[in-house]
Amino acid sequence: MTRFHLASxxxxxxxxxxxxxxxxxxxxxxxxxxxxxxxxxxxxxxxDSPPRGAITLVDAVGMHVRDKPRIGSNQLEVWExxxxxxxxxxxxxxxxxxxxxxxRTVDQAVGIxxxxxxxxxxxxxxxxxxxxxxxxxxxWLIRFLEWARPQLRKCPGGILQRRxxxxxxxxxxxxxxxxxxxxxxxxxxxxxxxxGNKGPSTGCQTNLVWQARESDRxxxxxxxxxxxxxxxxxxxxxxxxNGLWTKELVYYGLEFxxxxxxxxxxxxxxxxxxxxxxxxxxxxxxxxxxxDVTQKAAMTLRLSVPPQPMEGSRDHRDWADFPLPAxxxxxxxxxxxxxxxxxxxxxxxxxxxxxVGVLATTGTTLIGMRRHLTSRAEKYGLKDGMWRPxxxxxxxxxxxxxxKHHLVKDPFDP
Numbered sequence: 001m002t003r004f005h006l007a008s009x010x011x012x013x014x015x016x017x018x019x020x021x022x023x024x025x026x027x028x029x030x031x032x033x034x035x036x037x038x039x040x041x042x043x044x045x046x047x048d049s050p051p052r053g054a055i056t057l058v059d060a061v062g063m064h065v066r067d068k069p070r071i072g073s074n075q076l077e078v079w080e081x082x083x084x085x086x087x088x089x090x091x092x093x094x095x096x097x098x099x100x101x102x103x104r105t106v107d108q109a110v111g112i113x114x115x116x117x118x119x120x121x122x123x124x125x126x127x128x129x130x131x132x133x134x135x136x137x138x139x140w141l142i143r144f145l146e147w148a149r150p151q152l153r154k155c156p157g158g159i160l161q162r163r164x165x166x167x168x169x170x171x172x173x174x175x176x177x178x179x180x181x182x183x184x185x186x187x188x189x190x191x192x193x194x195x196g197n198k199g200p201s202t203g204c205q206t207n208l209v210w211q212a213r214e215s216d217r218x219x220x221x222x223x224x225x226x227x228x229x230x231x232x233x234x235x236x237x238x239x240x241x242n243g244l245w246t247k248e249l250v251y252y253g254l255e256f257x258x259x260x261x262x263x264x265x266x267x268x269x270x271x272x273x274x275x276x277x278x279x280x281x282x283x284x285x286x287x288x289x290x291x292d293v294t295q296k297a298a299m300t301l302r303l304s305v306p307p308q309p310m311e312g313s314r315d316h317r318d319w320a321d322f323p324l325p326a327x328x329x330x331x332x333x334x335x336x337x338x339x340x341x342x343x344x345x346x347x348x349x350x351x352x353x354x355x356v357g358v359l360a361t362t363g364t365t366l367i368g369m370r371r372h373l374t375s376r377a378e379k380y381g382l383k384d385g386m387w388r389p390x391x392x393x394x395x396x397x398x399x400x401x402x403x404k405h406h407l408v409k410d411p412f413d414p
Contacts, residue, residue, distance in 0.1 A: 001025055002277050005050035006057050007067070011036035011351075013059025013260055015335030015358060017044045019269050022332070025277055028054070032063065038320070038350040042341035055284045058237075059260050069284040071237045072259060076230060079239075079256040083125055083159045090253040093225040095243075098252050099162040106149050112160055113138040113145075123255075124158035129311040130191075130203045135163060164244050164252055168401045169394075171257070172212070172222040173240030173264070174230070175291070177283045181227050183291045184212040184219050186408055187240070187264050188398050193309045195390045202302070202309045204262035206391040208366075209271060210297040210411045218407040221251055236284060240264075249405060263358045266335040267298040270360040295362035296411035301373040301391050305384045308354025319352035325380045333360045356382065365412065366395050 006017040006029035014029075021027035021044055028047040031037055040046070050056045050067045058065050058072025061080050065073040079086040084102045091097060101116075103109035109122070116138045122145070124132045132152065134144055141160075145152075171187040189207040193199035212219055223241050230239055240261065243253045269276050273294040282288035305322060307313040324347040328334050336357040340350040349356065359376055363369040370391050377387045399410045 002281050003027075003051060003054040004057060004277075004280070005029065005047065005054040005067075006044075006059060007050070007063060007065050007070075007072075008036070009033060009060030009063055011039040011338070012262070013057060013265070014039050014044075014337055014339070015266055016057060016059065016260060016269070018336055020277060020280075023274065023277060026054075035351060038340055039338055040336075040340060041350065042343075042345070043336070043339070055281055057260075057280065061259050071280060071284050074233055074235050074237070074258070076233050076235060076239070077258040080258045081125065082156075083123055083255065084157075086256045087159065087253075089226070089229075089256075090241075093229070095222070095225060095241075095253040096251065097161075098164050098244075098254075101160045102157065103160065104157040106145050106152055106155075109158070109160065110142050110145055113142050116160070119163040121161045121163060122158070123161060124152060124155045126155045126158075128152065128155055131200050131309070131311060133201055161254070164246065167244035167246050167252070168398050169242065169244050169254075170218070170222075170398065170402070171240050171242045171264070172218060173238050173257075174219075174223045174227060175238050175279075175283060176227070176230055176235045177286045177288060178234045178236045179231065179286060181214065181231070182283065182288050183279075183293075184214060184216070184223070185238075185240075185264070185268070186210055186212050186218065186402075186410075187261075187267070188392055188395050189242075189264070190388070190392055190394065193386075193388075195388055195393075197393065200309050202311070204264075204300075205302050205388050206300055207263055207267055208297060208299050208369075208392045208395050209264055209267035211271070211293045212408050216408040218402065221407075222253075245401065245405075245407075263300045263302060263335075263360075266358040266360045267300045269335065270298040270300075270333055270362050271295050296364055297369070298360055298362045299366075299369040299373060299391055301359045301377060301387055303356040303359060303377060303382060304354045304386050305349065305356060305382065306354055306386075307352070308386070311353070316352035316354075319349055319354060322349040322352070323383070324348055324356060325382055327380055328357065328382075331359070331376070331380075334358070335360060356385075366392070
């Protein structure tokens with residue numbers, strides 16, 4: 001039995017704490033924002049600080065946790081928290097980026113947009129809802145910014161980035177223990193709320209994750225560029241770069257994730273199986289030489305109820321304590337988010353955000369994993385439940401592209 005403590009910002013790593021406790025480990029957690037305090041009540045013990053001897057897992061960037069051993073909380077998290085810094089890091093390490101403009105205020109962003117044409121992504125920095133990341137032509141984005149101005153009053157700025165047409169999006173990640181790179185991963189993620197990639201972006205709705213090798217071309221041309229700098233900083237944890245491949249095999253970096261991610265963490269837990277604690281503790285303590293996963297690939301599907309996807313909605317409190325199916329917590333591959341239990345042990349929505357949790361599965365075919373996830377979602381009878389019926393709908397096209405150009409060996413390649 002290993003002792004773990006989750007140091008959380010908004011409770012994003014709730015599923016990680018619950019999964020490790022479910023596997024028989026001594027787990028506690030703390031959360032910085034009081035609004036998230038109701039999460040995991042009755043499921044995982046709450047402590048204001050890590051107990052002696054615990055491995056601390058930090059689930060967000062910018063938390064500045066000092067406890068050791070730990071995973072997370074590194075100075076290079078600024079690559080994610082400040083997009084301009086992340087873009088410069090890509091350029092410094094030989095990674096091309098799309099046409100990009102930085103802005104500090106809404107007025108400055110409007111002024112930049114006034115001189116642009118084509119389609120652009122608006123990507124704010126700071127603690128703002130995922131729905132503030134938007135794509136459109138300059139005229140529409142200017143109208144959007146005027147509408148969103150009150151919601152962005154504390155935003156420190158962000159970037160405007162030209163849309164890259166007809167490109168394949170892939171996330172490439174590395175796990176490090178402070179002195180060496182131990183494992184690599186590929187993720188294909190879909191962030192849109194509705195089938196066919198319609199609706200608002202929610203951070204993640206479904207993804208596909210598999211292990212890669214250091215020698216794979218896709219690793220060498222993406223996250224591999226950053227490994228020496230990450231190790232120089234003593235980085236312990238996962239670092240990933242999200243980017244696009246054009247048909248001409250030009251690669252553009254888009255953004256970094258320097259933490260446990262949405263919902264790659266749940267997919268990783270499914271890949272690791274019963275060895276999850278071995279990997280995390282070995283990583284934090286520097287005791288691993290190499291780590292090989294137990295399964296070929298994992299897929300996730302997010303379950304939610306209203307008011308999700310309206311992050312930060314005023315309706316949150318109205319949905320607190322909404323009853324959830326008891327069977328969810330009997331599923332070993334269900335990873336809860338905004339969940340607590342009542343005095344009778346029945347699950348309920350804790351804060352009212354609508355983020356119920358994530359179903360995960362492993363398998364050897366995309367069709368088989370999709371069917372398994374959607375059938376389980378249907379089975380539980382989640383009232384007012386919402387989920388995508390087409391998990392990772394872009395997976396086939398993405399994998400064919402990667403296979404055609406020999407970028408990485410995918411888990412379905414015979």
